[in-house]
Amino acid sequence: MGIRDEMISILKINDENGSVMFGPVTVAYHCDTFNTRIIKGFEDTLGYEHARELVLTTTEISTYDPLSDMLNAKTQGMSFEDSLKVAFDFYRVIGCGSFELVELKGKGGKVKGVTFTAEGWLENETKWNWNARKEPVCHVEAGLIATVWEVLNKLPKGSVSVKETACKAVGNPECIFEVEVK
Numbered sequence: 001m002g003i004r005d006e007m008i009s010i011l012k013i014n015d016e017n018g019s020v021m022f023g024p025v026t027v028a029y030h031c032d033t034f035n036t037r038i039i040k041g042f043e044d045t046l047g048y049e050h051a052r053e054l055v056l057t058t059t060e061i062s063t064y065d066p067l068s069d070m071l072n073a074k075t076q077g078m079s080f081e082d083s084l085k086v087a088f089d090f091y092r093v094i095g096c097g098s099f100e101l102v103e104l105k106g107k108g109g110k111v112k113g114v115t116f117t118a119e120g121w122l123e124n125e126t127k128w129n130w131n132a133r134k135e136p137v138c139h140v141e142a143g144l145i146a147t148v149w150e151v152l153n154k155l156p157k158g159s160v161s162v163k164e165t166a167c168k169a170v171g172n173p174e175c176i177f178e179v180e181v182k
């Protein structure tokens with residue numbers, strides 16, 4: 001067996017947090033600590049709300065088109081809830097965290113998740129003595145959820161707002177995202 005086949009044979013996707021692993025070693029959990037440093041830089045210079053909006057919108061813009069192509073092909077004829085499961089599984093496979101629908105409310109809903117950003121922030125607090133956070137930090141994930149909602153409902157970019165109301169990085173047991181169609 002060549003190295004390539006050998007590595008593929010030990011490749012695992014961790015459903016708990018949506019990380020991709022070779023055996024016990026995490027290889028894709030989207031640069032958790034690195035990403036949090038970028039977010040910290042934005043928040044320190046732009047302020048929390050502006051930084052949140054910038055990161056969320058940038059995530060939406062960069063994922064909308066590739067995700068549209070993939071999801072349109074994979075979810076034809078499926079219900080919204082089943083399509084959402086496909087989309088969230090795709091995020092797990094690429095190491096973007098683990099999300100689950102809690103409930104649908106009108107055109108919006110509530111999603112919970114385990115995210116690389118919250119884990120990364122907590123790691124920085126432990127290893128690099130960062131201060132404890134007071135506000136949620138998962139702006140990238142809010143953007144990922146907004147994009148999925150827009151694509152599956154055939155809505156344009158920017159038509160869904162996602163607000164993180166609880167976050168593991170501030171001590172909540174999990175991250176909670178409230179989704180609303182504007």
Ligand SMILES: [Zn+2]
Pocket residue numbers: 115118136137138164166167168169174175176
């Ligand atoms: Zn969070």
